[in-house]
Amino acid sequence: MRALTPIRPYAPARAGLFAIGLQAYWDQFPGLKERLEGYLAEVRQRLEQAGATVVCAGLVDTAPKAAEAGAQFAAADLDVIFCHAATYATSSQVLPVVQRAGVPVVVLNLQPAARLDYERCDTGEWLAHCSACCVPEIANAFARARVPFQVVSGQLRDDAAAWREIEEWCAAARAWRALRRSRFGFLGHTYPGMLDMYSDFTMVSAQTGAHIEVLEMCDLDRCLRECAPADFDAMLGLTQSLFTLENCPEEDLQWAAQVAAALERMARAFDLDGLAYYYRGLDGNRYERLGAGMILGNSLLTARGVPASGEGDLKNLVAMKILDALGAGGAFTELYAMDFVEQFVLVGHDGPGHLAICAHRPVLRGLGLYHGKRGYGVSVEFSVRHGPVTLLAVTQTAEGGLKLITAQGESIPGPILRIGNTNTRVRFPLGPAEFVNRWCGEAPTHHFALGTGSQAGVLRKFSRLSGLPLAEVC
Helix, strand or coil, rough: CCHHCCCCCCCCEEEEEECCCCCCCHHHHHHHHHHHHHHHHHHHHHHHHHCCCCHHHHHHHEEEEEEEHHHHCCCCCEEEEEEEEECCCCCCCCCCHHHHHCCCEEEEEECCCCCCCCCCCCCCHCCCCCCCCCCCHHHHHHHHHCCEEEEEEEECCCHHHHHHHHHHHHHHHHHHHHHCCEEEEEEEECCCCCCCCCHHHHHHHHCCCCEEECCCHHHHHHHHHHHHHHHHHHHHHHHHHHHHHEECCHHHHHHHHHHHHHHHHHHCCCCCCCCECCCEEECCCCHHHHHCHHHHHHHHHCCCCCCCEHHHHHHHHHHHHHHHCCCEEEEEEEEEECCCCCCEECCCCCCCCHHHCCCCCCEEEEEECCCCCCCCCCEEECCEEEEEEEEEEEECCCCCCEEEEEEEEECCCCCCCCCEEEEEEECCCCCCCHHHCCCCHHHCEEEEEEECCCCHHHHHHHHHHHHHCEEEEC
């Protein structure tokens, strides 16, 4: 389906991989080196299956080889390094591999068998299984050298928990790579008076790596004028195939399709990976009409990997991008109401919705007015897919640092408001009042991204990779 085909597909994470051993062992225990290289091949295959592009430095068994591997990794534009502790090795031949790359390290303490055959195991066989032996020594060296690291312990084979951790590291690295290479458009201005949303573009770029492209309504207007009638007709046909239309005046529907074609043209022209936008306009002028016609087009962009954050909320665009890069969606959302009878919180927002994660065929509803905003037109209405969901907010501390806030809940079925807004019933492990109290206790902005699945584990790893602190509410 064209609407769900990414405009700019996500690049895979680039992961460095090496195994460690001690050259002195090879002559003493014939065949040991080959076994360890076989383990490394298995790890590489699993990482590639998890979607990573692997840069492999092989089995590092001397200090000179460590220096060579370090130079290879430094030039490889990596997001994360995996160090496979295949057998004992001194930490002096491990530290140089990772120091120059400047990215976090995951030490893989993966034992090839669940237990040793204690009665028959000789020294060579033990060395083929002693992955845990050097891990404390490596951890100490990394900590003293200020190299961020994490250890994943388990079995090389048939260990779903260990490999789920490793796969989450690959997913987090992909999202971090996507964020720090993003080009975010900022169109118009922030909704006046919302102090929680005001952001310093330089601060956002400094802490995320994303580029902020400041756009004018003139840019969108020009894209609209450059579109051909066939572009408008194609967008209208796509809209009619995707949505259930309710009370949509033909004029408003046609205008929304035209603006949607212009938004796609603008996203391509400026190579955008996301868009924060809002513009009031005045007295029904052209820019007011453009601003009021953007909901359809930005919903389609959001479903295609270019998330759109309304009201000019740049920080929430960061949250939406992270969840989208994780494959979880990331709908533009805020708290709506608490239901103390059925014990859930209603969440949603007017404006763009993430069509890729809706629970049912979305509705395009005509509205005579947009509450709190100028203009009128069509708006998107649906609930997020039922099942586990994740809330992710990006806020700013008093010291100026970005901070991630997350909560895990469940999207549940039931009636929603039919007001042309996305809105979803979410039940949390906490009651509605306690959830809101704890959520607000972390000083979020009033917007957040709502994604599918339980993403707590991968967000913890994203926090480690990005250096952005993470608060978990539930």
